[in-house]
Amino acid sequence: MDATFPPKSRIAHGRSGARRRPLRVVIVEDSARILARLEEALGEIDNLTIAGTAETEADALALLQSYPWDLAILDLQLKQGNGLGVLKALDGHHAGKIAVLTNFAFPQYRTRSLALGADFFFDKSREMSRVLEVAADLAQEASPAG
Helix, strand or coil, X not given: CCCECCCEEECCECCCCCEECCEEEEEECCCHHHHHHHHHHHXXXXXXXXXXXXXXXXXXXHHHHXXXXXXXXXXXXXXXXXXXXXXXXXXXXXXXXXXXXXXXXXXXXXXXXXXXXXXXXXECCCCHHHHHHHHHHHHHXXXXXX
């Protein structure tokens, strides 16, 4: 399995001083350059940890079905398989949010992704900052550790 589980996190404290559980993010991306950009940008967000990464459909499913996560950032084009296959296999049976981030931001892919359970759909070339905004917003809302 090529999935990785880097220990990158920043823990924040709520207004009461209570520690909050960090938002657990999984990145499914086959481009090393894009993955590095996402890891760097996400690493700057308080109360967020990168729970794992994968670059194939099989590794993504193994990771997403075996470990707890709160947000998955999912590319549609992968080294093997695709993001639509990941969405179909998950079949809505997950507690986390899914943000599709793709260069294939055509209306038919948006419609299909959302129908298969994605919560967000972003164009990688024009909207990468929006997926980071979603992650930051969800990290702010992360529940207190307990």
